[in-house]
Amino acid sequence: MSDNKIxxxxxxxxxxxxxxxxxxxxxKDHLDFQIVGQFRKAEDFQHFMTTEVVDIILLDITLPDxxxxxxxxxxxxxxxxxxxxxxxxxxxxxxxxxMLHNGANGYLLKTADSNDILSCLQGAIDGEIVxxxxxxxxxxxxxxxxxxxxxELTKREKQILQLLAxxxxxxxxxxxxxxxxxxxxxxxxxxxxxxxxxSLVILINKAKEYGLL
Amino acid sequence: MSDNKIxxxxxxxxxxxxxxxxxxxxxKDHLDFQIVGQFRKAEDFQHFMTTEVVDIILLDITLPDxxxxxxxxxxxxxxxxxxxxxxxxxxxxxxxxxMLHNGANGYLLKTADSNDILSCLQGAIDGEIVxxxxxxxxxxxxxxxxxxxxxELTKREKQILQLLAxxxxxxxxxxxxxxxxxxxxxxxxxxxxxxxxxSLVILINKAKEYGLL
DNA sequence: ATTACAATACTCCATAGGGAGTATTTTTAA
DNA sequence: TTAAAAATACTCCCTATGGAGTATTGTAAT
Numbered sequence: 001m002s003d004n005k006i007x008x009x010x011x012x013x014x015x016x017x018x019x020x021x022x023x024x025x026x027x028k029d030h031l032d033f034q035i036v037g038q039f040r041k042a043e044d045f046q047h048f049m050t051t052e053v054v055d056i057i058l059l060d061i062t063l064p065d066x067x068x069x070x071x072x073x074x075x076x077x078x079x080x081x082x083x084x085x086x087x088x089x090x091x092x093x094x095x096x097x098x099m100l101h102n103g104a105n106g107y108l109l110k111t112a113d114s115n116d117i118l119s120c121l122q123g124a125i126d127g128e129i130v131x132x133x134x135x136x137x138x139x140x141x142x143x144x145x146x147x148x149x150x151x152e153l154t155k156r157e158k159q160i161l162q163l164l165a166x167x168x169x170x171x172x173x174x175x176x177x178x179x180x181x182x183x184x185x186x187x188x189x190x191x192x193x194x195x196x197x198x199s200l201v202i203l204i205n206k207a208k209e210y211g212l213l
Numbered sequence: 214m215s216d217n218k219i220x221x222x223x224x225x226x227x228x229x230x231x232x233x234x235x236x237x238x239x240x241k242d243h244l245d246f247q248i249v250g251q252f253r254k255a256e257d258f259q260h261f262m263t264t265e266v267v268d269i270i271l272l273d274i275t276l277p278d279x280x281x282x283x284x285x286x287x288x289x290x291x292x293x294x295x296x297x298x299x300x301x302x303x304x305x306x307x308x309x310x311x312m313l314h315n316g317a318n319g320y321l322l323k324t325a326d327s328n329d330i331l332s333c334l335q336g337a338i339d340g341e342i343v344x345x346x347x348x349x350x351x352x353x354x355x356x357x358x359x360x361x362x363x364x365e366l367t368k369r370e371k372q373i374l375q376l377l378a379x380x381x382x383x384x385x386x387x388x389x390x391x392x393x394x395x396x397x398x399x400x401x402x403x404x405x406x407x408x409x410x411x412s413l414v415i416l417i418n419k420a421k422e423y424g425l426l
Numbered sequence: 427a428t429t430a431c432a433a434t435a436c437t438c439c440a441t442a443g444g445g446a447g448t449a450t451t452t453t454t455a456a
Numbered sequence: 457t458t459a460a461a462a463a464t465a466c467t468c469c470c471t472a473t474g475g476a477g478t479a480t481t482g483t484a485a486t
Contacts, residue, residue: 016302017326021238022231028238089302113230154462167415170442183464189444198444200414202380367432383472396434402474411474
């Protein structure tokens with residue numbers, strides 16, 4: 001667009017350097033955008049945000065030390081003006097919904113191409129809620145989608161899920177977490193219930209599908 | 214390196230345009246490499262390969278219309294000189310092993326950074342089997358070379374292992390195979406014994422590592 | 427035809443897992 | 457500062473699983 005416009009400050013948060021490099025390559029010739037920060041960990045990004053002011057955040061959902069959905073809420077609580085676009089491999093409807101509920105201005109799949117990304121950025125700047133092509137299709141075909149939504153797990157549940165996935169028995173888990181085996185049993189039951197199955201193996205398979213393990 | 218060297222022809226096959234852009238950004242200032250093709254679908258890549266000659270293929274494992282592991286084998290059968298590096302988010306041992314068994318020259322995680330990627334490329338050119346940092350940590354190199362001492366399974370056992378991995382209960386398996394649940398139990402016990410574990414989850418994890426599932 | 431091994435099916439026993447509740451304390455968010 | 461959610465721990469009951477045997481029939485290779 002115009003040449004003398006003040007560039008919008010963009011921050012990229014993604015644990016995949018290749019994706020960061022990809023965004024840089026997509027944006028590098030674009031006069032409207034200036035990348036002022038890139039982070040692989042939520043913590044680094046959050047620290048950066050305590051001192052810097054930015055316009056646009058490209059925010060991965062799955063980070064090694066945090067969750068993009070929560071980070072989005074924090075950012076928006078601090079400043080509603082900041083444009084937050086979720087980026088992820090995950091095309092689960094519930095995740096997209098959660099992001100949008102937390103105030104995100106849009107959601108891009110990593111399968112989006114340059115044009116898709118740039119038009120989403122422009123749309124978000126223009127105040128639209130933007131979704132990349134495949135996500136749009138996902139929402140159009142709403143009726144065909146599976147009803148099972150991505151379960152919200154608590155910290156403890158995730159912890160126990162992880163140990164179950166390693167093949168640990170309830171007793172071992174109880175010992176390593178210093179809690180009663182009966183408590184482990186409760187968490188396990190909650191997990192099975194949240195994933196709507198009665199099989200540990202299915203539970204773990206689904207958790208892997210959702211990228212929880 | 215040297216300036217007048219003939220550049221190595223690189224092809225990128227990945228369904229994520231951002232990853233392709235990322236590789237382009239990482240390689241763009243490197244005098245040794247020249248990107249001669251980029252593909253989002255296996256089919257397009259395979260068509261390209263019928264007419265073109267390349268030196269290095271950066272090959273994603275998960276493609277919308279194919280499997281990088283199979284594609285790797287095809288490529289290597291046609292020309293062993295071509296360097297194939299698997300790239301993927303998946304850090305499962307069995308997948309890496311399958312790639313290397315099919316002749317891949319290495320395996321990079323998408324969490325690898327530029328330096329990691331470039332040093333892997335150089336290593337592969339120098340004839341090494343290269344793995345990105347995180348993958349190296351997952352394995353010790355010695356483990357890769359020695360033949361696997363995974364248990365010999367009978368046809369029926371493999372069949373039942375498969376069904377167990379799908380989360381089926383003994384009773385369901387018995388019904389679908391028209392045998393007694395007690396027989397299923399025997400096979401299951403044999404499997405657990407052969408894999409030297411008392412946990413179904415561990416059994417299935419090991420089976421996946423060995424590429425049996 | 428003999429010898430393996432596979433596949434089948436059973437016994438008995440002990441423990442782990444799954445289903446459905448209730449209840450208290452602690453943490454976190456509104 | 458409350459109200460909600462998470463984490464803790466328990467009850468009872470029943471079924472599934474795991475471990476250790478034994479035994480018969482089927483099948484494939486020598």
